[in-house]
Amino acid sequence: xxxxxxxxxxxxxxxxxxxxxxxxxxxxxxxxxxxxxxxxxxxxxxxxxxxxxxxxxxxxxxxxxxxxxxxxxxxxxxxxxxxxxxxxxxxxxxxxxxxxxxxxxxxxxxxxxxxxxxxxxxxxxxxxxxxxxxxxxxxxxxxxxxxxxxxxxxxxxxxxxxxxxxxxxxxxxxxxxxxxxxxxxxxxxxxxxxxxxxxxxxxxxxxxxxxxxxxxxxxxxxxxxxxxxxxxxxxxxxxxxxxxxxxxxxxxxxxxxxxxxxxxxxxxxxxxxxxxxxxxxxxxxxxxxxxxxxxxxxxxxxxxxxxxxxxxxxxxxxxxxxxxxxxxxxxxxxxxxxxxxxxxxxxxxx
Numbered sequence: 007x008x009x010x011x012x013x014x015x016x017x018x019x020x021x022x023x024x025x026x027x028x029x030x031x032x033x034x035x036x037x038x039x040x041x042x043x044x045x046x047x048x049x050x051x052x053x054x055x056x057x058x059x060x061x062x063x064x065x066x067x068x069x070x071x072x073x074x075x076x077x078x079x080x081x082x083x084x085x086x087x088x089x090x091x092x093x094x095x096x097x098x099x100x101x102x103x104x105x106x107x108x109x110x111x112x113x114x115x116x117x118x119x120x121x122x123x124x125x126x127x128x129x130x131x132x133x134x135x136x137x138x139x140x141x142x143x144x145x146x147x148x149x150x151x152x153x154x155x156x157x158x159x160x161x162x163x164x165x166x167x168x169x170x171x172x173x174x175x176x177x178x179x180x181x182x183x184x185x186x187x188x189x190x191x192x193x194x195x196x197x198x199x200x201x202x203x204x205x206x207x208x209x210x211x212x213x214x215x216x217x218x219x220x221x222x223x224x225x226x227x228x229x230x231x232x233x234x235x236x237x238x239x240x241x242x243x244x245x246x247x248x249x250x251x252x253x254x255x256x257x258x259x260x261x262x263x264x265x266x267x268x269x270x271x272x273x274x275x276x277x278x279x280x281x282x283x284x285x286x287x288x289x290x291x292x293x294x295x296x297x298x299x300x301x302x303x304x305x306x307x308x309x310x311x312x313x314x315x316x317x318x319x320x321x322x323x324x325x326x327x328x329x330x331x332x333x334x335x336x337x338x339x340x341x342x343x344x345x346x347x348x349x350x351x352x353x354x355x356x
Contacts, residue, residue, distance in 0.1 A: 014044030094146030172211025
């Protein structure tokens with residue numbers, strides 16, 4: 007067994023226009039003061055990192071690593087959630103997702119997809135230059151609008167959709183392999199990869215690619231009424247990243263999983279600050295430790311009630327208190343009699 011690293015924090019939800027949230031230098035000084043040891047960096051935010059420059063300049067990456075090390079921090083992973091989303095966009099969502107793209111490709115889905123693919127390839131090289139071994143992203147979605155279909159899906163639609171998804175991602179996965187970095191999909195409603203079954207269908211299309219791995223976030227499974235503990239039993243070999251995020255699901259006679267088009271605060275399923283929701287983190291940390299997960303435990307803060315600064319402040323000690331130092335000995339070794347084949351034969355009557 008191995009010990010999980012942490013606590014760490016995903017910076018995306020905290021970046022802003024005012025200090026200390028408006029630059030990588032100032033926000034990392036703040037998170038270090040809260041007790042965090044690692045930061046996950048959103049690669050689309052130029053206040054945090056210039057992704058193309060990081061892909062092309064090892065010197066630039068060394069400067070970032072050195073600046074963080076002076077504060078007692080490490081980069082845990084880079085994230086391309088927004089760019090990954092744009093690798094596969096159904097036309098029904100073109101206008102909405104154009105907001106994630108630069109002006110040069112807005113209104114041009116083909117160019118937008120090509121831009122997103124290049125962004126992912128930059129991320130692979132940037133991760134290598136930063137000395138990282140895992141990367142976070144979304145899969146994008148060609149089929150999400152058919153998740154609960156009416157009229158029924160035409161025969162072969164899902165198979166064709168996953169084939170196309172695999173075709174787009176396979177060259178990206180190969181680039182990550184060349185760079186020695188695992189590409190970890192956050193399994194998430196709104197993505198074609200939103201549960202275990204869809205991940206397996208994708209794996210089939212990319213021929214079980216060793217770099218196609220998982221970012222485990224139990225909050226998304228609470229909101230789907232999926233068994234987030236057994237999920238670890240099924241997929242622990244592919245879990246290379248961990249978002250520590252809480253959630254609650256309280257269905258009523260008026261709404262359930264789909265939420266009735268309500269705001270986050272009025273939905274049956276809501277993301278919550280750590281400790282305020284229903285996720286059994288003691289069991290999760292135990293299972294991940296049992297299976298030898300030695301990556302980072304990264305706070306992703308999302309809550310419709312609590313202030314983000316309070317959430318971040320409470321998050322570091324919450325994660326630290328759940329990290330299990332993996333044992334190096336068996337608890338009943340004191341009663342052991344050693345290895346003796348002849349003695350064992352006597353016990354067995356042989």
